Amino acid sequence: MPVSAEAAGRPTLHYGAKGKSVKVVQTRLRALHYDPGAVDGRYGQDLRYAVWAFQKVNGLKPTGTIGTRTWRALGRPKAPVKLKSSPADRVEISKKRQLVVVYKGGRVRLITHTSTGSGRRYCHKGSCSVAKTPSGDFKVYRKINGWRHAPLGNLYKPIYFNGGIAMHGLSSVPLTPASHGCARIPMPHTANLLFKLVPLGMRVYVR
Missing domain, CATH: 2.40.440.10 (L,D-transpeptidase catalytic domain-like)
Structure with missing residues (x-):
């Protein structure tokens, strides 16, 4: 199932969770240039830091809990607010x-x-x-x-x-x-x- 589909039906994930849904989040965050650590289906500290960053970028309270609003944001993510437009690096x-x-x-x-x-x-x-x-x-x-x-x-x-x-x-x-x-x-x-x-x-x- 795509990340953007049926967000309301996805499980709420907390630190310590395990399984396929955790792996979906890890894979998605890595594609968006966050660093969730190993894509292993385990919600550990690396993933929590990445979720905090993602939630802040997307205007969500950085709780680390992956609920309906965070699932929706994973399907339609915002780019970070730029402090500068140049240089390229x-x-x-x-x-x-x-x-x-x-x-x-x-x-x-x-x-x-x-x-x-x-x-x-x-x-x-x-x-x-x-x-x-x-x-x-x-x-x-x-x-x-x-x-x-x-x-x-x-x-x-x-x-x-x-x-x-x-x-x-x-x-x-x-x-x-x-x-x-x-x-x-x-x-x-x-x-x-x-x-x-x-x-x-x-x-x-x-x-």
Whole structure:
């Protein structure tokens, strides 16, 4: 059955679900350039992150529950709201929507959930600051293919675009902004994919 057909008759899926309907969602999200992880019919953390991103792009509350409205959206999906129209190769980080979108050749190649700076004050070794992801126009100047043990924590495959601010994998990527300023990316699968897609010198736009 096509995803767009008889959405009201499809089962409601929650985290932990298994079966053919889960595999349908995984296959569809992958085709739409989200990253649900392995297409294995198991609703795990990778799929939940992808569902959150999809629901946010489509104006739905990011609950992770795949009900009638999400099934309908899978049949008639919206494109992410563009922050810029050029260049053709770029990364867009939306702090409002907590999304990262990678464009290559003007086309979407990856849409992922993220968690940016919390806005809270923090102190480290006597120095205090506000956990803020800066808005602006940047470009990737450094990548580390592996773990970096930074002063504020461990970063998986960080992609630096503004001083010590990077997009990087982390095991915890909550729905709310929670980082010290970086853009957290689900790991390992999505962080690995992002690392492959984003080269040195690629433009990064944060809004």
